[in-house]
Structures are given as structure tokens and as C-alpha cells.
Amino acid sequence: MEFTTVEDFEKKYIARLEDRKLDWNVLKFQEEVDPRYRRAQMRYIGRGATANKDSNVIEANNFTLSTMVLPAGSVGPLHLHSDVEEVFFILEGEMTVLLEHEGKEYEIKMNKRDCVSVPPGIQRGIRNDGEEDAMMLVMLGAAKPQLPTYPEGSELEKIRIERAKERDAIVAQADR
Template structure:
């Protein structure tokens, strides 16, 4: 079999020109609280949301996306029990939210700052700046489990309702 740079490029290169900001992928969170509005642009892997996108490079070991958080927006507290999650701030300033043993903590991040949150910690992020913020998000598995939210929260109720929908998307995409 001969190598084709064209086929390699088609399979392994993600171009901004082929992408669009997906403001709908996390709209179920925004339905719970308008401050949860944010957009994702997937490059490698479907991520925990499992939405199919033909321009996304198939993941082998991790997922990679960018996310825009408008001023005042929040990525709500959530827990990945199976993977670490990395937030790398490309533009703006954000506050990482952590909840450990019922205690809330905040860590400020600026441009080009990075945090890696191990599995098992509730984490979220908030844009306290005056402008949209942009970050890179990486999850340490090609198909991470759907995150959970704090017990009894509205988002956890929605997650349980959406669990079957996600499983159907993954099943259909894997055929």
C-alpha cells in the first residue's frame, strides 16, 4: 500500500475553515441556566457529548476542542470519573471552579495558563472578564463517559434524561 499525503491530510488534519462554532451542543445546560451558554468547536474526537461531526478527526487516545465562553458565562460544575480534563486558556481570563469534599475553591487563570484536573474532582469554569474568552479543552479518552453533575442539581436530572439519547448517538455512529 502506498502512502497518500492527500488521504493522510483528509484523515488527520483539522482546519479552522472546515469548522463552525457549535452553540447547540451544550444548549441543554443553557436551558437550565442562561449563564451556561457557550460554544464548542471539536477537532479530535466527539468528546463527552458524543455528537457526530464529519470534520472531526477520529480520536485514538484523547479529545481536543476549543470552547468560547462569553463574558459572564459559566461552564457548570461537573465530574469526569473516567478521565482527566485539561483547560488551556488561549484568550481572556477565567476562573476554575473546584468542589472537593463539599468545599468550593476558585483558581484564576490568564492567557496561556493551563490546569489539568484529575478524574474524580468536580470542576467548572467561569469567564469573569469583559470579553469573550477562548480555551482549549482536552479529555483523556477517545470516548469519555458523560460527566455527572452535583447530586440533586437540575443539570444532573437533565443528564439522566439524556443518557439514553447519547447512547443511541454513539451506537449509530459506531455502525
């Protein structure tokens, strides 16, 4: 652990709510495809799979951690992380986990303080079927997870392919 004073430790390893803000733009490209995909992320550890620049996070060593707000009726679209497991821990509200595996679709209702860990290689998404905003904690099992993929031929997959080079450049610059 690298620090010489408790103040140094605090600057490097503490992320306070008062210093965070909801980022409604990080996934705006999805919302532009379908308004139901509107949601916001608040990053704490690492920058997540999108790798958006955020100097106000604890540097990730082994995983990323953020919170996400899904307004009533919003959907986190089906996507696939081939390199990491993804954990959703419901903090507020009720959500439905969406899974697609071997051509079959599944929906699993989740309530406050329920948790799901989705292994790599399984399409996953989440939907807020409630009347109020819902919030979840999201963890990805790598410091710099790969950009997720979306169902083949979908509009989101076309955008992902376009954005992949941009994301790779952000990650490469951060590594310098």
C-alpha cells in the same frame, strides 16, 4: 498509520480552522437551565463527552480536543468526569477554574496561556469573569469519554440522566 497518499493523510488527520464552526447548540440544554451556561464548542479531535455527531473531526484514538468560547459572564457549570482527566488551556482572556472537592469549594484565577489538568473524580467548572469573550482549549483523556455527571439533585443532573440513553445510542451507532 493508514494512508496511501498525502491527500489521504490530509483528509483523515488534518482539521483546519476554515472548516470548523462554533457549535452554540452542543451545550444548549445547559443554557436552557441557566442563561449563564451559554458557550460554544469547536471540535477538532473526537466528539467529546456529549458525543454529538460531527463528521468533520479527526477520529479520536486516545483523547478529544476542542476549543470553547465563553462569553463574558458565562459559566461552564460544575461537573464531574469519573473516567478521564480534563485539561483547560486558556487561549484568550481570563477565567476562573471552579473546583469542589470533599465538600469544599475552590476558585483559581487563570490567565492567557495558563493550563489546568483536573484528575478524574473532582467536580470542575470554569467561569469568565472578564469583560470580553474568552477561549480555551479543552482535552479529555479518552477517545469516547463517559457523559459527565452534575451535582446530585441539580436540574442539569436530571437532564443528564434523560440524555444518557440518547448519547449511548449515538456512540453505539458510531461504533458500527
